[in-house]
Amino acid sequence: MDEIEEDTKVAKKGHSEEQILRALRQAEGGTRVADICREHGISEATYYIWKKKYSGLGLSELRELRQLREENSKLEHLVADLSLDRYILREIVQKNCKASPSTRAGALDARRLRT
Numbered sequence: 001m002d003e004i005e006e007d008t009k010v011a012k013k014g015h016s017e018e019q020i021l022r023a024l025r026q027a028e029g030g031t032r033v034a035d036i037c038r039e040h041g042i043s044e045a046t047y048y049i050w051k052k053k054y055s056g057l058g059l060s061e062l063r064e065l066r067q068l069r070e071e072n073s074k075l076e077h078l079v080a081d082l083s084l085d086r087y088i089l090r091e092i093v094q095k096n097c098k099a100s101p102s103t104r105a106g107a108l109d110a111r112r113l114r115t
Helices: 003-008 017-028 033-040 044-054 059-097 101-114
Strands: none
Touching (some): 017 044, 033 044
């Protein structure tokens, strides 16, 4: 799995959308955060990150959010690749345009001979 795909996953350690929502709902129900974290094998920091990002979302909304983030990451990666390709092609064109005058003159003569 490449680095970008790893960064886009909400639950890197295999926590599903259901598990995230269950943890958030348990806290809303009065369960202590420390107990929830121990049960789910997460740190309190992770719990509060989840709470900040996902409180108030339903399961379908959380899944849609995850899918949109993954798609956005893939598109950003694609844009970066295309930008790099464009930059490389521009460099090649500039190098070809800066070719020696004798090479350009030879190319022009060859074109004239063909027509």
